[in-house]
Amino acid sequence: MILSGTHIAELVKKGEIGIDPFDDKNLRDASYVFTLSNRLAFLKKTDVLIGGVMPALEELVISPEGFLLKPGAFIIGYTREHLHLGGKYSCLISTRGEAAHVGLNVTQSSFYAEPNTNSPLALEMSNQSPYPIQLTIGMALAKGIFLPLYTKA
Numbered sequence: 001m002i003l004s005g006t007h008i009a010e011l012v013k014k015g016e017i018g019i020d021p022f023d024d025k026n027l028r029d030a031s032y033v034f035t036l037s038n039r040l041a042f043l044k045k046t047d048v049l050i051g052g053v054m055p056a057l058e059e060l061v062i063s064p065e066g067f068l069l070k071p072g073a074f075i076i077g078y079t080r081e082h083l084h085l086g087g088k089y090s091c092l093i094s095t096r097g098e099a100a101h102v103g104l105n106v107t108q109s110s111f112y113a114e115p116n117t118n119s120p121l122a123l124e125m126s127n128q129s130p131y132p133i134q135l136t137i138g139m140a141l142a143k144g145i146f147l148p149l150y151t152k153a
Contacts, residue, residue, distance in 0.1 A: 002030050003089075003146040011089070017146065018084030018118075031143040033096065034121060037080040038062045038137045066136040069104070069127045077106070079121040080138065087115045087153040092145040093123075099141050103129025106141045113144070115153035 003011070005027040011017040019032060026033040044056040057076065060067075069075060085091060091113040095106045108124030123142055127133050 001148060003148065005029050005031065008032055008146055011146075016086055017089055018082070020082045020084075021080070026140070028143065031094075031145045033140045034079040034081050034083075034093075034142045034144055036062075036123075036135060036137060036139045036141050037078045037120060039078045039120075040067060040135070041076040041078075043074070062135065062137050064137070066134045069125065069133045069135055071127050071130050071132065074108070074124070074126045077123045077125050077135065077141070079123065079142070082120050083113060083117055083144070085113060085115055085117045088149055090115050090147050090149065091117070092147065093121060094143050094145065096140055096143050099139075102133055103127055103131070104133050104141070115149060 008017065009024065009027055012019055012022050038061050039059060040062060041057040041059045044058050046055065083091065093107055093111045093113060095104065099106060104125060105128055106123040106125045108126060110122065110124055113121065121142065
């Protein structure tokens with residue numbers, strides 16, 4: 001069963017799901033919109049990446065003008081919102097249509113927030129269009145679809 005926007009808001013108010021900062025304008029009928037923070041990270045230059053091993057990352061701060069993601073480029077962005085899921089809920093993460101329509105994918109493969117998640121979301125972003133894409137602070141990039149667990153994790 002997918003939670004409605006109304007139910008998500010009730011659970012946030014009760015403290016059963018934490019979204020900080022929470023904005024009613026980001027509620028949808030059955031999801032919540034997550035926005036880009038000012039933090040990005042990219043893979044440090046190396047000769048080879050080893051699958052299953054977390055690569056070294058270098059962080060940068062998005063300027064007020066934004067960050068230009070070149071065609072074919074990959075970068076990790078973090079949501080402005082800190083998500084806290086207790087042991088009773090999980091969250092599917094999906095690229096918003098507006099981002100997908102210009103060739104931006106924000107869920108390379110990690111599209112699931114486990115129960116007990118307690119952090120901003122890391123968005124694995126790639127530009128799949130032939131044109132540069134401007135990333136700006138506060139940009140609506142992902143939606144979270146919340147699911148209850150049948151038993152507590």
